[in-house]
Amino acid sequence: MKNQDSILLFGASGQIGKSLIRKFTKNNYRVIAITRNIHRKGYQLKTQSNYGYLEVEELNSFSEENISSLMRRSSICINLIGILYEKKKNHFKTIHTDLPSLLSKIAKKNKIKQFIHVSALGIEVATDSKYATSKLEGELKARKNFEKTLVIKPSIVYSVDDNFTTNLMSLLSLLPMMPLYYNGKTKFTPIHVSDLANIIFEVVEKKIIGDTIECVGPEVLTFKDMILKILKSIKKKRLLVPFPLFLANISAKIFQMMPKPLITTDQLKLLKYDNVLSGK
Numbered sequence: 001m002k003n004q005d006s007i008l009l010f011g012a013s014g015q016i017g018k019s020l021i022r023k024f025t026k027n028n029y030r031v032i033a034i035t036r037n038i039h040r041k042g043y044q045l046k047t048q049s050n051y052g053y054l055e056v057e058e059l060n061s062f063s064e065e066n067i068s069s070l071m072r073r074s075s076i077c078i079n080l081i082g083i084l085y086e087k088k089k090n091h092f093k094t095i096h097t098d099l100p101s102l103l104s105k106i107a108k109k110n111k112i113k114q115f116i117h118v119s120a121l122g123i124e125v126a127t128d129s130k131y132a133t134s135k136l137e138g139e140l141k142a143r144k145n146f147e148k149t150l151v152i153k154p155s156i157v158y159s160v161d162d163n164f165t166t167n168l169m170s171l172l173s174l175l176p177m178m179p180l181y182y183n184g185k186t187k188f189t190p191i192h193v194s195d196l197a198n199i200i201f202e203v204v205e206k207k208i209i210g211d212t213i214e215c216v217g218p219e220v221l222t223f224k225d226m227i228l229k230i231l232k233s234i235k236k237k238r239l240l241v242p243f244p245l246f247l248a249n250i251s252a253k254i255f256q257m258m259p260k261p262l263i264t265t266d267q268l269k270l271l272k273y274d275n276v277l278s279g280k
Helices: 015-026 038-046 064-071 092-109 130-145 163-174 193-205 223-233 245-255 265-270
Strands: 006-010 030-035 054-058 076-079 114-118 149-154 177-181 212-215 239-243
Touching (some): 015 038, 092 130, 114 130, 114 193, 149 193, 163 223, 177 245, 223 239, 239 245
Parallel strands (some): 177 239
């Protein structure tokens, strides 16, 4: 039976998912949080919620039958699932393109009132990045499949445990000097996770559909600005060295062989492009 105040949340165990669970359950929305490992993530997710307003469901197979059974219990579906780098089983196309396409089709079939797909800012220009092109294709397919799809496009989302700044902190802790890719001039507009959660909450409250919303923080910061802010916060000093592109590529190829890469060649390509409002 469909609960009119129930939100189906894919990607619930990430920083945005946890923040949304806190926001929605605090405001008396019931949330069905999807995780691939309920034993590892279930308890952690339950600590984020208002008591009695959260269900945690394990889903290892994204089959139409499994997803449909969950959507039949919900009126709103939010997709947060994304990856920063490819692994053996997780490819950009599978996660960023095929999954939003599948979810949007099932959302339409089940007459979901709002399907919210969280993509990324600035991906239209990064045509040489597999991450960006897969994200953009996912947006387009979701829109084509379901006219009610609303696309949220945030800049870098930061919090106490986001991947971007924690990876930078790891680099700054390991290296005696910090390479400045593209002279550190690439611009970003970082948004705090709680601000993004507030925006998504307002979108649900106001029943906005079929739109695109770019989400940014109040400051435009260069890559170098962000490095300096992080160094100040961890009370460290590092030599900041502009890196020639060929050296940057070599270092990225080495780093991407790690189980959790600090930077990959695809992320290096993304760093060429400013991550700011499009003006559209």
